Amino acid sequence: MFLLFIISLSVIFYFICMELDKPVPPFSPLSGECPDCNEPVESGWLVCPECRAVLREVCPACGKVHDRWVKYCPWCRHLNQKAAV
Numbered sequence: 001m002f003l004l005f006i007i008s009l010s011v012i013f014y015f016i017c018m019e020l021d022k023p024v025p026p027f028s029p030l031s032g033e034c035p036d037c038n039e040p041v042e043s044g045w046l047v048c049p050e051c052r053a054v055l056r057e058v059c060p061a062c063g064k065v066h067d068r069w070v071k072y073c074p075w076c077r078h079l080n081q082k083a084a085v
């Protein structure tokens with residue numbers, strides 16, 4: 001009976017360890033597509049590595065730099081005309 005208790009305890013412990021060992025989902029940066037060549041690009045990139053298109057632009061409303069593909073300026077919600085379809 002005691003052995004059964006030990007076994008079940010170790011099984012529970014094993015599953016707790018499995019739970020803890022689960023890989024954390026990799027941090028996926030906000031990404032988009034290059035407006036020129038449609039290659040996937042990551043947020044923060046200044047130019048497209050495929051075609052060297054400029055990926056960031058200055059918001060005409062607040063003057064801050066944001067990614068070119070965002071629909072709205074993340075700083076002031078100004079509609080990004082080039083991304084809005």
Ligand SMILES: [Zn+2]
Pocket residue numbers: 034035036037038039048049050051052053
């Ligand atoms: Zn490109």
Ligand SMILES: [Zn+2]
Pocket residue numbers: 059060061062063064073074075076077078
């Ligand atoms: Zn803005």
